[in-house]
Amino acid sequence: xxxxxxxxxxxxxxxxxxxxxxxxxxxxxxxxxxxxxxxxxxxxxxxxxxxxxxxxxxxxxxxxxxxxxxxxxxxxxxxxxxxxxxxxxxxxxxxxxxxxxxxxxxxxxxxxxxxxxxxxxxxxxxxxxxxxxxxxxxxxxxxxxxxxxxxxxxxxxxxxxxxxxxxxxxxxxxxxxxxxxxxxxxxxxxxxxxxxxxxxxxxxxxxxxxxxxxxxxxxxxxxxxxxxxxxxxxxxxxxxxxxxxxxxxxxxxxxxxxxxxxxxxxxxxxxxxxxxxxxxxxxxxxxxxxxxxxxxxxxxxxxxxxxxxxxxxxxxxxxxxxxxxxxxxxxxxxxxxxxxxxxxxxxxxxxxxxxxxxxxxxxxxxxxxxxxxxxxxxxxxxxxxxxxxxxxxxxxxxxxxxxxxxxxxxxxxxxxxxxxxxxxxxxxxxxxxxxxxxxxxxxxxxxxxxxxxxxxxxxxxxxxxxxxxxxxxxxxxxxxxxxxxxxxxxxxxxxxxxxxxxxxxxxxxxxxxxxxxxxxxxxxxxxxxxxxxxxxxxxxxxxxxxxxxxxxxxxxxxxxxxxxxxxxxxxxxxxxxxxxxxxxxxxxxxxxxxxxxxxxxxxxxxxxxxxxxxxxxxxxxxxxxxxxxxxxxxxxxxxxxxxxxxxxxxxxxxxxxxxxxxxxxxxxxxxxxxxxxxxxxxxxxxxxxxxxxxxxxxxxxxxxxxxxxxx
Ligand SMILES: [Zn+2]
Numbered sequence: 001x002x003x004x005x006x007x008x009x010x011x012x013x014x015x016x017x018x019x020x021x022x023x024x025x026x027x028x029x030x031x032x033x034x035x036x037x038x039x040x041x042x043x044x045x046x047x048x049x050x051x052x053x054x055x056x057x058x059x060x061x062x063x064x065x066x067x068x069x070x071x072x073x074x075x076x077x078x079x080x081x082x083x084x085x086x087x088x089x090x091x092x093x094x095x096x097x098x099x100x101x102x103x104x105x106x107x108x109x110x111x112x113x114x115x116x117x118x119x120x121x122x123x124x125x126x127x128x129x130x131x132x133x134x135x136x137x138x139x140x141x142x143x144x145x146x147x148x149x150x151x152x153x154x155x156x157x158x159x160x161x162x163x164x165x166x167x168x169x170x171x172x173x174x175x176x177x178x179x180x181x182x183x184x185x186x187x188x189x190x191x192x193x194x195x196x197x198x199x200x201x202x203x204x205x206x207x208x209x210x211x212x213x214x215x216x217x218x219x220x221x222x223x224x225x226x227x228x229x230x231x232x233x234x235x236x237x238x239x240x241x242x243x244x245x246x247x248x249x250x251x252x253x254x255x256x257x258x259x260x261x262x263x264x265x266x267x268x269x270x271x272x273x274x275x276x277x278x279x280x281x282x283x284x285x286x287x288x289x290x291x292x293x294x295x296x297x298x299x300x301x302x303x304x305x306x307x308x309x310x311x312x313x314x315x316x317x318x319x320x321x322x323x324x325x326x327x328x329x330x331x332x333x334x335x336x337x338x339x340x341x342x343x344x345x346x347x348x349x350x351x352x353x354x355x356x357x358x359x360x361x362x363x364x365x366x367x368x369x370x371x372x373x374x375x376x377x378x379x380x381x382x383x384x385x386x387x388x389x390x391x392x393x394x395x396x397x398x399x400x401x402x403x404x405x406x407x408x409x410x411x412x413x414x415x416x417x418x419x420x421x422x423x424x425x426x427x428x429x430x431x432x433x434x435x436x437x438x439x440x441x442x443x444x445x446x447x448x449x450x451x452x453x454x455x456x457x458x459x460x461x462x463x464x465x466x467x468x469x470x471x472x473x474x475x476x477x478x479x480x481x482x483x484x485x486x487x488x489x490x491x492x493x494x495x496x497x498x499x500x501x502x503x504x505x506x507x508x509x510x511x512x513x514x515x516x517x518x519x520x521x522x523x524x525x526x527x528x529x530x531x532x533x534x535x536x537x538x539x540x541x542x543x544x545x546x547x548x549x550x551x552x553x554x555x556x557x558x559x560x561x562x563x564x565x566x567x568x569x570x571x572x573x574x575x576x577x578x579x580x581x582x583x584x585x586x587x588x589x590x591x592x593x594x595x596x597x598x599x600x601x602x603x604x605x606x607x608x609x610x611x612x613x614x615x616x617x618x619x620x621x622x623x624x625x626x627x628x629x630x631x632x633x634x635x636x637x638x639x640x641x642x643x644x645x646x647x648x649x650x651x652x653x654x655x656x657x658x659x660x661x662x663x664x665x666x667x668x669x670x671x672x673x674x675x676x677x678x679x680x681x682x683x684x685x686x687x688x689x690x691x692x693x694x695x696x697x698x699x700x701x702x703x704x705x706x707x708x709x710x711x
Pocket of ligand 1: 606607610
């Protein structure tokens with residue numbers, strides 16, 4: 001949460017809501033791997049492929065220099081593999097962490113910068129073309145002279161709307177107007193597949209309205225959280241002062257916002273509740289909505305967002321809407337106006353003049369995550385361009401940087417992983433034949449997407465002009481809103497992607513029953529065309545297995561092969577699954593990350609199952625790949641099995657600021673990096689074969705009867 005504005009949070013939550021289970025979510029972190037590259041857009045593909053090959057060749061499969069061999073692998077495997085890297089990679093002041101993900105994201109940034117700067121300097125780009133949009137968007141963000149001169153003038157029309165509010169109906173109309181720009185002061189509105197009828201697309205309504213990262217921030221009374229609340233009040237006050245409120249008025253307004261948000265937070269679902277696909281499935285007609293929340297005028301709300309004929313809405317958190325509706329009667333109209341002013345400025349601050357940008361950074365990046373300095377402007381603008389014009393840039397990115405042979409090799413790997421998981425399911429002792437049959441049918445039907453979409457998104461309806469930066473961003477939000485809402489009532493587009501090709505991440509989408517691997521992650525150290533197989537299976541193989549087993553984790557298992565929420569498990573197998581996974585809940589609950597801050601074993605369960613499942617399935621796939629082949633020789637003194645585990649540990653190397661870690665433990669469904677290694681390897685029997693020196697007295701030793709077997 002480097003960029004703090006709600007719009008980004010909105011996108012993250014939307015993605016969570018849309019995909020339900022988004023994997024490997026890693027934000028804005030980094031290290032410069034490569035220098036700034038020369039301008040070279042749209043040269044022949046082969047030349048560019050060669051560039052990628054060169055990079056891969058330079059990138060060592062496993063860098064033993066990163067290890068700390070004074071540590072025993074049986075005491076701390078993560079530090080054994082990464083100890084020297086950790087010592088040598090302090091967190092740069094403009095980051096809140098540094099990791100293998102950050103390094104690759106930084107490399108991608110430099111790749112994307114070439115594309116963007118080429119577009120930005122192309123004076124012959126046709127108006128309305130993708131090149132024009134990329135160049136104009138970026139240039140508007142880099143034009144600090146205009147941005148400083150304009151101040152908040154560009155968003156005056158939004159403030160005027162708030163000023164014109166006279167009654168509670170007006171409050172709701174203005175909220176709807178903001179909604180069309182993807183600013184959700186109350187909730188987010190979007191489209192999604194109907195979880196019980198995945199062939200149909202319906203509207204979704206998801207809780208919003210709070211400015212802190214999670215509901216717990218409003219209630220937890222530990223020292224650090226209380227301090228964040230105090231700092232939040234200061235931040236709110238300063239923002240109102242920047243909007244020219246007198247100090248006493250600004251201070252009062254800050255209290256008003258805090259009061260409203262605390263009430264909304266109280267009615268919000270927790271992260272664990274939001275992970276429950278049944279609990280968050282509440283399909284309502286407009287009549288049902290009116291009954292649940294009688295003081296929200298849904299008919300006019302839908303008309304005001306331009307979708308008057310919405311006939312079905314999945315309400316993810318009914319208690320939230322109920323409370324919001326009740327607040328329409330209890331909160332004075334003037335207080336709502338203050339609340340709307342805050343949400344407007346919070347969404348736009350990052351794109352306005354320096355005073356707003358700095359204040360926004362001070363709270364959301366410094367206070368919340370411990371980041372010391374802002375990223376340079378070009379990186380911030382580049383990230384925004386890459387996100388708002390995602391597939392415009394993605395299309396150029398894959399032409400330039402994604403070699404066809406990488407797609408082929410990755411597709412083969414995925415097939416091997418599928419075979420491996422199938423074999424693991426067939427051999428499970430805790431699962432009966434009926435459930436196995438369904439599980440295998442689901443696995444067989446699981447879709448696979450690699451690299452980039454077969455069909456590119458059409459951006460022709462998006463107008464990007466030399467208008468102020470903040471308005472280009474707002475237009476892009478409006479374009480995304482319509483793009484999502486226009487899907488309602490239409491058939492599901494099977495070619496659509498939930499991430500851009502340049503993203504360093506991957507996901508499983510339960511409604512579509514598919515796994516997706518963007519080109520961005522198919523690079524070292526995750527995927528290395530020139531590394532030994534053990535290293536690739538331990539890294540990208542594990543990532544594939546991880547995503548695949550999400551289809552069978554505590555949430556994914558509730559969906560069937562067609563992406564419908566339907567229970568296909570026998571009673572006994574369901575019980576056995578819960579018993580086995582309970583071992584993981586208990587295990588992770590015991591990890592103390594910071595003083596009296598523990599991992600939430602339930603919140604992270606799906607990810608922990610996927611980590612253990614991923615490594616198990618990848619290892620089995622690697623063994624299958626060796627059949628009929630000669631046993632690989634050791635490299636750098638390490639056997640192939642050792643290199644498999646070391647490669648896994650390598651991709652999670654991370655240094656993170658304490659504040660950021662604290663924020664993650666509250667809000668992230670993934671366990672901290674070190675635990676993703678040490679908490680996983682000691683449950684895998686082959687780990688002890690690979691490192692035979694590990695003895696019962698070592699810290700990472702676990703007796704075989706205490707090691708859970710899920711997949
Ligand atoms: Zn995951």
